[in-house]
Amino acid sequence: MTAPVAGSVDAGRAPWGARLAAAMDAAGPLCLGIDPHPQLLHDWDLPDTPVGLERFSMTALEAAAGEGGSSAVAAIKPQVALYERHGSAGFAVLERLLREARDEEVLTIADAKRGDIGSTMAGYAEAWLSDDSPLAADAVTLSPYLGYDSLAPALELAEATGRGVFILALTSNPEGASVQHTGGVGGSVAGSITAAAARDNARALGFGHVTGTNGTTGLNGTIGADEGSRAGTGGGTAIRPALGPVGLVVGATVAGQAERLGLDLAGVRGALLAPGFGAQGASGAGMRSGFGSAWPSVLATSSRAVLRRGPSVSGLREGIREALEDLGR
Numbered sequence: 001m002t003a004p005v006a007g008s009v010d011a012g013r014a015p016w017g018a019r020l021a022a023a024m025d026a027a028g029p030l031c032l033g034i035d036p037h038p039q040l041l042h043d044w045d046l047p048d049t050p051v052g053l054e055r056f057s058m059t060a061l062e063a064a065a066g067e068g069g070s071s072a073v074a075a076i077k078p079q080v081a082l083y084e085r086h087g088s089a090g091f092a093v094l095e096r097l098l099r100e101a102r103d104e105e106v107l108t109i110a111d112a113k114r115g116d117i118g119s120t121m122a123g124y125a126e127a128w129l130s131d132d133s134p135l136a137a138d139a140v141t142l143s144p145y146l147g148y149d150s151l152a153p154a155l156e157l158a159e160a161t162g163r164g165v166f167i168l169a170l171t172s173n174p175e176g177a178s179v180q181h182t183g184g185v186g187g188s189v190a191g192s193i194t195a196a197a198a199r200d201n202a203r204a205l206g207f208g209h210v211t212g213t214n215g216t217t218g219l220n221g222t223i224g225a226d227e228g229s230r231a232g233t234g235g236g237t238a239i240r241p242a243l244g245p246v247g248l249v250v251g252a253t254v255a256g257q258a259e260r261l262g263l264d265l266a267g268v269r270g271a272l273l274a275p276g277f278g279a280q281g282a283s284g285a286g287m288r289s290g291f292g293s294a295w296p297s298v299l300a301t302s303s304r305a306v307l308r309r310g311p312s313v314s315g316l317r318e319g320i321r322e323a324l325e326d327l328g329r
């Protein structure tokens, strides 16, 4: 008998963590960021208009969707800001991109970085995570600046619909340290966010959970071979734990600082979205050493470094192949 998937949902879709893990096993630990910067549109000989935006987006999706029915990447991450700057026509292009990615069975992470008081948060949750929304994605990035618990409407809807969230914990930009490395439970805001995500994933996955007095986390379940999957992506013999619906954003450029701040990233049992790979200077080797035992849960994301290889689909696919090689795939 097949055991039910922990945290299974009633939306006819497997939980996000299981879907993402399967995609990472199949394609490797890479997400293609779709960031239609004006400069990139220009470099691709496209106008900085909704027409150019659409051409850019569909070309990037074609590269990501791969050939022969198997995706070239585990997910795509459209940068919402760069659609929003085109107003309603830009949002229409984003809707088409999300819809066509779903048809191509490419997972989508809307990089919207939303966060607000709970009652307003419910609106953002509906926009990005409900089955009926034209902007529905498989996951969305969230900002916890109004307090982790204010994000509850999004976390609840994500879990109920087999979707996920990625909450900013340690961001890739140098300015992030002034907020994230100080204060909070266990000495840093990033530590508070990490502990809260571990708590929520343990509950969603059906594991017991204990929180130490200094805000560090531990799980009173043991990691068994049937609970996660072996990561065949340069993670050596490391086992990827089952992934819950709450992922964290941990910049590839700052992953090494997690240990110094006392963050138990492996104990989060959620995917770790790692921007900063490529254009911001992080390499596969640097990420593997920075993330340490959490490496099997890392989804590296690269936008400009791959997109600069366009406008041809073959050029983009070559960029994807090189990025995966750097990640040990």
Ligand SMILES: O=C(O)c1cc(=O)[nH]c(=O)n1[C@@H]1O[C@H](COP(=O)(O)O)[C@@H](O)[C@H]1O
Pocket (backbone or CB within 6 Å): 033, 035, 079, 111, 141, 170, 171, 172, 173, 249, 250, 251, 275, 276, 277, 278, 279, 280, 301, 302, 303, 304, 305
């Ligand atoms: O949430 C994100 O994706 C994100 C968080 C972070 O800490 N740093 C970061 O660069 N990002 C996003 O990741 C993408 C990085 O793009 P490239 O530097 O071109 O690969 C951009 O869309 C950023 O907004």
